Amino acid sequence: MSRLSEFLAVERELAHTNRALFARHYDQPFEKLSVDQVAIAGLDGWQYIANGNNAWEQQYLGQVTLDEPTLQAWQQTFARRQAHSAAIGARFAHLVVPEKQSIIPHARWPQGSQTATQARPALQLLQRIPSGLVYPVERLRAESWRAELCWRGNSHWCASGAWFGFCELMQSVCPELSFDFERVPLARSWWRHDLLLKYTDELCFESVISIARRARVVYDNRLMATTGAHVGNHYVLQNERAPYQTSVVIFGDSYSFDVGFSDLLSAFFGQVHFVWNTMIDFQYCASVNAQLVLVQSAERYLIRAHPQDLAPV
Secondary structure: OOHHHHHHHHHHHHHHHHHHHOHHHHOOOOOOEOOOOOEEEOOOOOEEEOOOOOOHHHHHOOOOOOOHHHHHHHHHHHHHHHHHHHHOOOEEEEEEEOOHHHHOHHHOOOOOOOOOOOOOHHHHHHHHOOOOEEOOHHHHHHHOOOOOOEOOOOOOEOHHHHHHHHHHHHHHHOOOOOOOHHHOOEEEEEEOOOOHHHOOOOOOOEEEEEEOOOOEEEEEOOHHHHHOOOOOOEEEEEOOOOOEEEEEEEEEOHHHHOOOHHHHHHOOEEEEEEEEOOOOEHHHHHHOOOOEEEEEEEHHHHHOOOOOOEOOO
């Protein structure tokens, strides 16, 4: 059995074990909303983001879409970012992490009761953006027969979802490079899932397999640790043993900050710079000789076009 196959089997086994262990919290009535109205219960204990500031489920169902000015703003953003990246000698891509409704809709609604619309923002943008936008939903769905992809009680993808999303991203932006799962650093961790905690005050720690941080942290502004703020967090990972000794800068959110995507990048690239922001600082990218500039965002955040970036000098 390959390391990838063994990992996928163990990850799924852990998911079933955790489902049984915390059944009293997962067995919520279908479509029960959390107290804050953000999370909603699907089928068989699966929990999803429903509402919140981005009206995500309304986006998925086509009730909230991007208007023409917003679509044009996104087109201008991509054209600007591609031009600025080329000016500093870097490649550019924007990874959109699919939400759970997009990956496993069958666990959100009974079969045939709801269908996804072709008008949700990610699909609207794919029709308007000729290159640079990576939305790996089809790849993830194709792997769902063998991979867990998402946790029941968490809004993020799990390690297998990150791996297949990474593969799709790299195939798009660096097709000449090869990436072997044997290099992915894995660890046993105990996590408190963000959606599950919306249904209970108990301290629920699930045993999971996570992507480990094996690279050296050579800079960390520790903004989250010292202030609790999200936007503005900045750290740099260095891995002298990575097969590609190039510099990557990723502007992202929690998926890259502490759910493992930056650590996955650092298994293959010598230096990974993470900045929690939607604005790209191309002057910083140029100063660290970035060969790859990435944006990573959750699908629900596409409802708003990104602001102006800091252009290279």
